Amino acid sequence: MSLNIIVLAKQVPDTRNVGPDAMTPEGTVNRSALPAIFNPEDLNALEQALRLKDANPGSTVTVITMGPPRAAEVIRESLYRGADGGYLLTDRAFAGADTLATSYALAATIQKLGMPDVILGGRQAIDGDTAQVGPQVAQKLGLPQVTYVEEILKCADGKMTVKRHIDGGVETVEAPLPLVLTVNGSAAPCRPRNAKLVMKYKRAMVPMEKPAEGLAYAEEYEKRPYLTLGQLSTADVDADLKQCGLSGSPTKVKAVQNIVFKAKESKVLTASDADVEGLIQELLANHTIG
Numbered sequence: 124m125s126l127n128i129i130v131l132a133k134q135v136p137d138t139r140n141v142g143p144d145a146m147t148p149e150g151t152v153n154r155s156a157l158p159a160i161f162n163p164e165d166l167n168a169l170e171q172a173l174r175l176k177d178a179n180p181g182s183t184v185t186v187i188t189m190g191p192p193r194a195a196e197v198i199r200e201s202l203y204r205g206a207d208g209g210y211l212l213t214d215r216a217f218a219g220a221d222t223l224a225t226s227y228a229l230a231a232t233i234q235k236l237g238m239p240d241v242i243l244g245g246r247q248a249i250d251g252d253t254a255q256v257g258p259q260v261a262q263k264l265g266l267p268q269v270t271y272v273e274e275i276l277k278c279a280d281g282k283m284t285v286k287r288h289i290d291g292g293v294e295t296v297e298a299p300l301p302l303v304l305t306v307n308g309s310a311a312p313c314r315p316r317n318a319k320l321v322m323k324y325k326r327a328m329v330p331m332e333k334p335a336e337g338l339a340y341a342e343e344y345e346k347r348p349y350l351t352l353g354q355l356s357t358a359d360v361d362a363d364l365k366q367c368g369l370s371g372s373p374t375k376v377k378a379v380q381n382i383v384f385k386a387k388e389s390k391v392l393t394a395s396d397a398d399v400e401g402l403i404q405e406l407l408a409n410h411t412i413g
Contacts, residue, residue, distance in 0.1 A: 127241075135161075165197075189217055222253050222256050228360070244257045266302060268304070272286070273306075283297070
């Protein structure tokens with residue numbers, strides 16, 4: 124059976140490079156001061172979507188992301204790996220969104236595009252670590268959800284069977300379609316770029332990325348419509364401005380810090396039996412082991 128699959132992906136600041144200019148005076152992340160990357164667990168979700176597509180001929184994978192024009196790079200990276208298309212939600216009214224406002228915008232977009240069979244996203248984004256957006260999208264759309272997914276085992280007869288990681292082990296769950304899945308970073312890593320797809324989509328852009336005039340290779344966009352990526356605003360998805368961006372965000376980021384953990388003390392041991400035995404006794408005494 125063919126499936127209509129949507130992947131929710133995010134371009135995030137590389138939190139390994141947090142500096143003193145990481146925050147704006149308004150308390151939001153200064154994304155222009157940090158390198159932008161594809162959120163790692165969203166790549167795991169993309170791989171599960173592509174595996175579903177491979178196993179179900181005729182299926183399509185569409186990527187939705189929200190952010191400034193440069194976030195379209197997430198869509199291009201997805202196309203290079205086998206996705207079929209994508210939409211960038213970009214509007215000043217979306218800026219500063221917390222998880223509640225983000226999930227509202229994504230849910231409104233999905234409703235506008237039409238309900239898919241499966242919606243996948245990473246468990247959480249590395250810039251917030253909340254793991255809230257996927258479940259909130261499911262709630263707003265009234266769909267069943269399975270979290271902490273590691274592998275999709277089967278999809279047939281309007282149902283999907285998945286393996287999920289839980290405390291103390293793994294669990295196999297069956298749920299009806301349409302369905303929302305959030306995928307762990309421990310799931311299979313995303314496949315590498317395909318060289319032919321890179322050549323095909325390397326000039327793909329959303330309209331806001333194109334300069335007003337003098338666009339190089341302008342004739343290609345007329346001959347190859349797939350090079351113009353989808354771009355949506357609040358008006359395009361009939362969004363309520365009061366529920367978007369800072370206006371719709373009850374939570375605010377107060378500070379971002381780069382914390383480096385340092386050991387308070389260290390010990391140097393020899394390979395002698397006495398040193399090894401002493402270390403084991405110490406670890407047992409402070410309940411580090413045993």
